[in-house]
Amino acid sequence: EDQVTQSxxxxxxxxxxxxxxxxxxxxxxxRGLFWYRQDxxxxxxxxxxxxxxxxEKEKERLKATLTKKExxxxxxxxxxxxxxxxxxxxxxxxxxxVFGPGTRLSVLP
Amino acid sequence: xxxxxxxxxxxxxxTGKKLTVxxxxxxxxEYMSWYRQDxxxxxxxxYYSMNVEVTDKGDVPEGYKVSRKEKRxxxxxxxxxxxxxxxxxxxxxxxxxxxxxxGEGSWLTVV
Numbered sequence: 001e002d003q004v005t006q007s008x009x010x011x012x013x014x015x016x017x018x019x020x021x022x023x024x025x026x027x028x029x030x031r032g033l034f035w036y037r038q039d040x041x042x043x044x045x046x047x048x049x050x051x052x053x054x055x056e057k058e059k060e061r062l063k064a065t066l067t068k069k070e071x072x073x074x075x076x077x078x079x080x081x082x083x084x085x086x087x088x089x090x091x092x093x094x095x096x097x098v099f100g101p102g103t104r105l106s107v108l109p
Numbered sequence: 110x111x112x113x114x115x116x117x118x119x120x121x122x123x124t125g126k127k128l129t130v131x132x133x134x135x136x137x138x139e140y141m142s143w144y145r146q147d148x149x150x151x152x153x154x155x156y157y158s159m160n161v162e163v164t165d166k167g168d169v170p171e172g173y174k175v176s177r178k179e180k181r182x183x184x185x186x187x188x189x190x191x192x193x194x195x196x197x198x199x200x201x202x203x204x205x206x207x208x209x210x211x212g213e214g215s216w217l218t219v220v
Contacts, residue, residue, distance in 0.1 A: 031206045043199050043211030044152075051206075087152070089209075096165070097142065097201075097209055101151040 002027040004100035006088055012106045013078055021073040021103045023088030031095075033071050035064050036087040038102070044087055047073075078107045111136045115200050115212040122190055122219055130185045130215050132200030138210075140203045141183040142167070143175065145196040146214075152199070158183055159205075190219040 003026045013019055025033065032051055036044035048057040050066040057064045061082065063074040073086055088100040113134045122128055134141065142157035144167075154167030158177040172194055174186040183202075187194060195218050203209030 032208075034208050041197070041214070043201075043214050046208045046210065049208050091205065094159070094205060096154075096157050096159075096167075097140070097203070099144075099152050099154070 002090060002092055002095065002098045004088055004090055004098050006086075006100040006103050008103060009101070010104040010106070012108065013075075015079055015107055015109050016077050018074070018076045018078070020075070021086055021105070023071040023073070023100055024069060025071070025088075025090045025100075026069075027090050027092045027098070029093045031091045031093045033066055034089045034091070034097075035071070035073055036089065038085045038087055047086075075105070078105075080107045080109050083107045111210065113200055113202050113210050113212040115198070115215045117215060118213065119216045120218070122217070124191055124219055125189050128187050128190060128217075130187075130198060130200075130217070132183045132185065132202075132212060133181050134183075134202040134210075135181065136202060136210070137180065138202040138204050139180070140205060140209065141177065142201045142209070143173070143183070143185045144199045144201065145169065145194075146199065147196050155185065155198075187217075190217075192219050195219050 007022045035047040038044040048064040053068045085102045087102045143155040144152045156175040158164045198215045200212040201209045
């Protein structure tokens, strides 16, 4: 059965303090790994798609990387507006999308 | 503009009164899905559909029904709502191997 776990469950950072969020997955035949950002009461907003081990994607202060068993979302010099829940999801070929439980990030000024 | 549209956005209803939350997408996506989100519990999948006339149960299907008679629509039906179905509901659509897009959410309160 496809599974996704995320750690830590919650993370508090000072503004400018870089860190990484982890997404570990078990899936047969990965078709894609997806990162989303979700603000309270809003629908998840797409950030990145990664398709194969070794791939990296960047957007502003965020960088996503992928290995065969996990993905990392690196946040460089975060700002308070980066505070949100970050969700990871995987899809196997022809299968359902499976979401992890998310990491709640708080960036303090 | 690519959109996933849910209606209603906000609804207060009474226990046992059947209701339908509609979901429509204009991107010709094969995949559609319904989630509920409760405080501290993250996204939980209710039902999903890989294509027209194909639906499968997610993690929490009890008390819900869906249908996928046409590609663009995936309504969520609560035949006899109960207070434990009070939640924020999201519809999503996508293509296999590509990202899925979420609607804005529907706040449902059952009293």
